[in-house]
Amino acid sequence: GAVVSQHPSWVICKSGTSVKIECRSLDFQATTMFWYRQFPKQSLMLMATSNEGSKATYEQGVEKDKFLINHASLTLSTLTVTSAHPEDSSFYICSPKTGWRMNTEAFFGQGTRLTVV
Amino acid sequence: TQLLEQSPQFLSIQEGENLTVYCNSSSVFSSLQWYRQEPGEGPVLLVTVVTGGEVKKLKRLTFQFGDARKDSSLHITAAQPGDTGLYLCAANSGGSNYKLTFGKGTLLTVNP
Numbered sequence: 001g002a003v004v005s006q007h008p009s010w011v012i013c014k015s016g017t018s019v020k021i022e023c024r025s026l027d028f029q030a031t032t033m034f035w036y037r038q039f040p041k042q043s044l045m046l047m048a049t050s051n052e053g054s055k056a057t058y059e060q061g062v063e064k065d066k067f068l069i070n071h072a073s074l075t076l077s078t079l080t081v082t083s084a085h086p087e088d089s090s091f092y093i094c095s096p097k098t099g100w101r102m103n104t105e106a107f108f109g110q111g112t113r114l115t116v117v
Numbered sequence: 118t119q120l121l122e123q124s125p126q127f128l129s130i131q132e133g134e135n136l137t138v139y140c141n142s143s144s145v146f147s148s149l150q151w152y153r154q155e156p157g158e159g160p161v162l163l164v165t166v167v168t169g170g171e172v173k174k175l176k177r178l179t180f181q182f183g184d185a186r187k188d189s190s191l192h193i194t195a196a197q198p199g200d201t202g203l204y205l206c207a208a209n210s211g212g213s214n215y216k217l218t219f220g221k222g223t224l225l226t227v228n229p
Contacts, residue, residue, distance in 0.1 A: 004159075006159075009157075034216055034217075041127075041203075041222075041224055042221065042222065043123075043203075043205055043219045043220060043221045043222040044160070044205070044219045045219075046216060046217075046218075049216060091157075093159050093160075095159070095217075105150070105162045105165065106150070106152075106160075106162065106207070106217055107159075108159025108160055108161075109159055110157075110158055110159055111157065111158060111159050113157065
C-alpha cells in the first residue's frame, strides 16, 4: 500500500498563531491530495482537495483564507491553519489519491492533533 | 452530495457478543468501503464491496452489500477488545477526483 507521512502528529499552539501541517507521499507521486478534519468521536469531513500545481478546491463552509493549502510538488502537500482559534482544534488527516478507479483503496496519513489554547 | 447514514453511532458491548453496524443511503453506489480507525491514527481499509448482494468475510467480520447497492452492513462475531475502534463506511461521491464521502461512523467499545 501507499506510504503517507504526516507531520507533526500533534501540536499545541497559542490562539492567533499559524500552524503548518505537512503530508508527504513516500513511495508514489500524488497529483491530488484530500485534506480532512475530524472532531472527537465524529467522522471525517472533507475540507479541501489540492492538485499539484494548481489552486485547491474547498468544500462548502471551509474558509480558503484560513486554511491555506499548498501542493507545490508531487510528494508534498501542506495545510496551514492561519490565525488559529480554539474552535480550530481538531484532528487533521491527509489522504492522497492513489488510483483512478472509483473503488481504489484510500490511504491516510497518521493525522495531526491540533490543540489551540 | 450522496449521504451515508450509519447506525448505531455508539456501541458498547461485552467481549464475546455479536454486533451489526449498518450503512444506508438513498443513492446507488458502484462500490462501498468499510474502514476502521483507532484513536490518533488514520483510517485503514477493511473491505471494498462492489457487487449487489455480495458477502465478504474477514475472519470474524462479515460484510454485506445490499442487492440494490444502496446499503451495507458489517457484522462482527464474538467481539474482542481488539475490535474497539471507529468503523466508517465510505463511498465514492463521483466527480473526476473520486473523493470519498464517509458515514458518521460507529464508535465501538468492546469491554473485557
